[in-house]
Each structure stands twice: as structure tokens, then as C-alpha cells.
Amino acid sequence: MESINNQVLSVSQLLAIKQLAIPDYQRPYRWGAKNISDLFTDLATHRDKSAYRLGSVVFHQHADIGETLDIVDGQQRTLTLMLTVKALIEVLDEESRSVKERATRFQRQDLRQQLAALKVPIHDFMAREHFSSRDSELNLRRNYLELRRLVARPEFDEQQIDFLLNRCQVVCFVLRDISEAFQFFDSQNARGRDLAPHDLLKAFHLREFAEHEASLKAEAVAHWERLPSDELANLFALYLYRVRQWAEGKSARYFGKGEVDLFKGVNLDRVGHFPYVESLRITHHFVDEYNSQYQRKIDGQRMVFPFHLDQMIINGRRFFEMAEYYQKRVAAIVAKESGPVQGQSVTLLGEALTPMACKVLSTLSSYERRHRTGDRYVRAMFDCALIFYIDKFGSQGLSLAIEKCFIWAYRCRIRQQVVQLATMDNYVLEHNLIRAIRDARLPGDLHGFPLPSMSRQENKNNRNGSEDELVGLFREMKYYE
Template sequence: MSEIVERVNIIKVQELLEIINLKIPEYQRPYKWTIKNVNQLIDDILYFKNKNAYRLGTIVLHKDQIDNFNYLNIVDGQQRTTTLFLIFLAVMNHKFEDKDIEKLKSEKININSKLSYTSSISHFNIQQNYQEILRRVKNEFDMHIIDFLLEKCEIVIVQLTHISEAFQFFDSQNARGKDLVPHDLLKAFHLREMFDYSEEIKTYVVKTWENINQPELAKLFNDRLFRIRNWSKGNSAKYFTKNDVDLFKGLSINSKTKSLEPYAKLYQIANIFVDNYNNNSDRLVDFTLMSYPFQLDLPILNGRRFFEMITYYINKYDNKKFLTENKTIQLINDYSQKNRTGDKYIRMLFDCALIFYIDKFGQQDIEKIVEKLFIWAYSLRLIKQAVYLETIDNYVIRETQVFKIIRDANSSKDVVNMKVDNLVSQFSEDIKIDEKIKEKIIGYFNGK
């Protein structure tokens, strides 16, 4: 073990609450968890309430002596820790008629002292979140859930010796490339959703995921999946961050204990049908396996299907073999200015729209679609000297909403017949644009 780590323990939440010398140091950032973050934590607790144990995460502490008293300062994990304190405070303030709750109320003063923040931001978020937590505790908690939270929810405690070592540890975990990127958080979430599967299947899934080229995987999420799913809803899609991972969480249909909403039944049926088809003994004769019918704008199935979906899109839309015979594709693959930053953004915009269309309608009217989407995307080059990520983001959600049109279309003709604004009149000779690109755009609007 590293020299800076004094001790690592796994403790129950009740043991965490009973640490009398736990302290949030002044150097910590404000408490910034939102109601959304709080509800996610509570949802997790409720979802796993029948499990033998549930690991909530890691808290990093370091010893600090003040006025001859040894404190344990929270270096990492203070947002989750504060929220757990708020949940317990709500439990104590609600009228649960149980002797164990009465016994624990002696910890109330200590809990309040541990929630000591000086920042007004922290005070506001604590007040807002506490009201939401209290509402959920009153309506959804019972003694079984409280017992699960206190006795079966666990925290990994990493205790360090000195403040400099604590920051060294914190930096190594968060600032030097070891912090989880968004798609790694999704990997952890969807693996957790595979609780009905064997360790052998989980190991295979992890191995397949790790064998994917990681920069390629990041590009798939950042430049394609994230933007297509957001733009199809008319939402901005500039940067894929940890705050956006919920976009790739969906339906949990593996658990037999969780009821499904009516709209989810369709996906449950498709999921079961695909598995039954592939496991049928006839496959030993015809060797024809069926893929789940993934669609970029439809709900994601949590767990195994998520990993299958990523592999599916990695393989399906490899740029090296993506419609290379099409003349328009060849033009944008080869024109002289293709490597300028702005042109790369426009190419990403074009690719996302085309992928979204093919994902829904396949190769129907593909020549017409490629040309129309090219004109729509690359017309930006006629009117913009510089193209930024914000430029294309605004273009998608404020101008011709191509992604919404594709999402709502019932046939390929709805997309073929969409109107693309003629921006030729706004073109200035001061704007530098490849002659072949300009000629094709102007020719389109002149009927050539």
C-alpha cells in the first residue's frame, strides 16, 4: 500500500454518522449537489434495498489536530457525505415510531455540527436539498429502508496522515488522469445494472469494453452519441461531461422485482424476443443471430444491452468505410481545407445528421439525403469566416432543426423533402472557402 495511506476500512453508514471527530475543512469547496444529485442517491438506495450490501463510494480523510483535539477532515467525498447526513437528519426529524430511531437521535447535535459550512452557496443548497429529502423520507421511507441505509450501505474509508499527503493523494486520483471520464462512469453504472448476470458474462463485457480503442470510444460519445441524442431533442450539445451521463441511462428491465411503466413494455418484449431467438436451437442450424434493434433517440436498456449498443455503433459507423463510394462523401473527405478546425466541426455536424438518418431509415434515398445534408451543413461555410462549436450548436437548435425533422419523420420522404435555407445571398468574397465546396453549394441552389 502507498506510504501516504495509513488505513483503508469498509464501514457502515451508521458508523460514518457516529464518527464524532469528522469535519469539513474550510478549504473544501461549497456543497453544490443539486436536487437531481440527491434524488439519484436516494433512488439508488431504494432500488437496492433488498440486497445484502450496497457500496456507496469512497471517502478520503486526513488527521488534523486543532486545540489538542484530533479531527478527521474530509478531503474527498464531502458532497455525498453531507447528503447522507441530511438524509439521516430528515429521518430523525420525521416521526418514525421505533425505539432504534429514538436511540439514534442522540447524534443529532453532532450531525448539525458536521454540516457546518460558511459559504452562502452551501447554505442555500443544504436548505433546498433538505426539503426534498424530507419530502421523500416522509413518503417513501420505512424502517426496512432505514435499516438498509444504516446497516447494509457501506463506505470505503481511506485515512491519510498529513495534509500534504492528502492533497497528493487527492491530486493523483482526480487531476492526473485517474479521475473517471464520463463513459467510464457509464461503464460502472451499467455493470452494476448487470446484477442478474454471472461473473463470467460480466468479465466478458468488461474485456470487450477495454479492448475498444479508448480515444475512439471517447470520440463516439463526445462527437456522435451525445450530440445526436441531445440535438434530436432540440437541446444544446457542446461538451460531454459527467453531468450528462444520465443521457445514457434508461430502462432497467432485468430485475424481476421492479415494475415497468406501460411505455417500457415494448422494449421489454423486444429484449426478450431477441434473446429467445438467439438462444433457440435453430441457430445451431442457420447461424443467424439477431441484434437488438438499437435506435439513437430511443430509451437505452441498462446493463448488457448498453454495452452491446456501444459495440454496435463503433462497428457500424467506422469513418474508414462509411459510404466511401458516394461522390459527395469523397469531396468532403478530400477537399483542401478539410483539416481546419471549423471545417472539422462542420464535418462532425454532417456526420451526426447522416448517421441519425441512416440509423432510422437505412439506405433509402441515400444519394438525395447525402446531398441535402451536405448543403445544409456546409452552407455555414458560405456565411461564417470562423466556425466554432457554439456556431454549429446554435445552427442546429435555432435554425433548420434537421435532427428534430429526422426524429419526427415517418418516412425517408419527410427528410428528402425538407427545406434547406438558401444562404448564397449572404456569401462574402472575404470568406475563405474551398472552391469545390462553394461551387457545389451554389450549383445546388441554381438547379445544376
């Protein structure tokens, strides 16, 4: 067999390999309806490209078993592609028996011949592979039925089929040493094969760049790579994800792979002219037009895209601009919150804060038990609420907002002996100041958000009867009786 190591193969070439096999140590087949939907969305979106990379497939080649190629990495994708082509072949066979259907689809003989040539290797692969996992069998069956429905639809036409078979590609790597194969499998799976959620978003949005913006990709990647991975992870998990979820009244405990779609929006070059998109489209092009005018070379002005934490994401370049914008903004706000000392005046976003707002910030950055896990959860609530308020109203009414956010968040701390992640999440959903900020039209609208006073009997945080700095602030602000 001709070596395929470091080779780029089309889907048709990949599935024509007769030596493919699934090793016993592989994980079960897990792809579901969401993965199938994403695959077909990609096929429809990129069908006009001359080539489209689906990823890589890593094999281990046996020297003593007829050059069998075990799929070490890329099993989910390869099996799904195989099911897709198998479904196509079956649809082709059925439609070949219908003169009417044959007159409208599969007119290209080269595609018919390609599919016919793949029938035997796919059939042989399915016949010799035995999946010990019940989950694998169920998922294979469900996905095959779904794929049959999808490829039978009229919009999955010859152009789509040609794109799938001949222009969708994978990069192949072949390992020849079994110990090397096991080491690779372990490192990619047991030690975290999956990219971090923010890295998955990076890969997605790089593909979403408009063709005329290709030169800007390097700049976007360079800035992204300059940021520590932990800082990016915290930006999305602790702030952006939580604000967007809580603003919708939804739980926001964990930001993982399954939640990245929250940061996938619209590609303005591909989405239709739907009414809901037009405000984004107008703003997008106006900002670019303003910044490109010759007057900017004279006055030195530059307009930043008016991002909002709860707005629809614009895919591609604007996503990277959004991440950079909020990384700087959140870092600046959190740094200001953590900086003041008792009695020191504070200016935030050019706004001189009231003595009480200054006292709140200095207390939060200095009280004795602030480093406990539960206290960090509560501080995250406070930060998210204040960041969202500033994102919407700027510095208008900022001192009062700081006081409101403090009473709202730390009421949870004082009332609970133990604050866990679920405690924080449930509290926000039951007393949702984040959503109230989203719905507010004016800063003053938040004055009506209910913040009842607390009694000594509700204080579960100070079990010995003493009052810490937090309770002292509540009492001073007339929220503790």
C-alpha cells in the same frame, strides 16, 4: 480510536465517528436537489440487497490534534448522509410526540436506538464546523429541508431506514502524512477528480446488470476497456449525444457530467409494466430467446438487438451492447466517408453510390481547408445527419441522402466567414434536418426538407471572390446561383 483504514463501514458506523472534520482547503458543499433525488432513487432501487456500496471516503488523520479525521475526499456524500440522518432524528422526535404516528412508524426499537446514538456526534459535528462559503450554507439548508420532506413520507419506512443505516456502506482510507493528503486532494480535484462522462455511464450501467447476467459483466467491461478512452469520448460527445439532442430540438454543444442522464433509461427487471416499456421488454426477451434456441447452433445465425439512436436506453447489458454496436457502425461509416478518391466508385452498406454522392465524399475528404476548426464542426453536422439517416433507413435512398446532408451542412460553412461551436449548434436548431429524419416515415419524406439555393452575395467563406471545391459542388448540384 480503532483504525478504519481499508475498512468497510456502514453509514451508521461512519457517522458515529466523533473525530470527523472538514478541512479549510475543501471545496464548498455543492450537492443539490438532483443529487438528493439520485440518492433516494438508489435507496429505493437497491433496498433488497444485503449490502450496497455508496463509494469511498478518504481521511487525513492528525496525530497531534486528538486524532482528528479531515475528510479529504467524499465530503459531498458524507455531509448529505449526515443531513439525512439528522432529518430522520428530527422526524423521529416529532413523531414520538404523536401517539397515532408512533403506532404506524418506527416500531423497531433497534432503529430508534441507533438514531438516538447518532444524535450527539451529528450535533457536535454541526456545532463545531463553520462553513465559510455562502454557497455551502445555502445548499446545506436547502438540502436539509428537502431531506426532511423526503424522510417524512410514508414510503420511507423502516426497511428503507435499516437499509440506509446498516447496509449502505463506504470504503474508508486514512492518510497520515499531511503532504500526502494535499497531494491526493490536488490530484483528485485540480487535475480532474471527476471521471469522464462515459466512465460515469460505465459505472452506472454495471450496477444495472440483472443478477442472472453477472457472468456477462466481465465480458462487457473487457470490451469497454479495450477501446481507447478518446474513442469512447468522441463516440458519445460527437455523435450519440448530438443526434439524441438535436433530434429533440435541443442544444448539443457540450457533453459533460450533467448530460449523462440522457443515456440512462429503464431497468426492465425493476420498472413497472407501463405501456411505453412493453415494446422494449418484448424485443429484449425475444432477441435473447431467439439467440438461445438450439437451432442457432445449427444455422449459426444470431440476432442483434435492433438499436436506434433516439430510442429509450435499456440499462445494464443492453447499454454496453449499444455502445459496442454504434462504435463499430460509426467507425465504419466515417471510414468509408473519408476513403474515396476523385472518380472512384464507392459502396456503402452494400449500396453502390451514384457518381455525385461519390464526388461529395471524395471532396469532403480532400478539399484544402477541411482541417480548419469551423470545417470540422460542419463535417460533424454532416456525419451526424448521415449516421442518423442510415440508422433509420439503412441504405435505401442513400445517395440522395448524402447529397441532402451535404447541401444542408455545408450551406452553413459557405454562408459564414467563421464557424464556431455555437454557430453549428444554432444552425442545426434553426434548420433541423436531424429532427426531420426522426419524424420521417419513408426516405422520400426528406425530399420536402427546404434547401434553398445560395447566391454569390451569401458566400462569406470565399472573401477574395474565388470559388473553392465546396462552391463548385454546390454549383454543379444547382444550389448556387
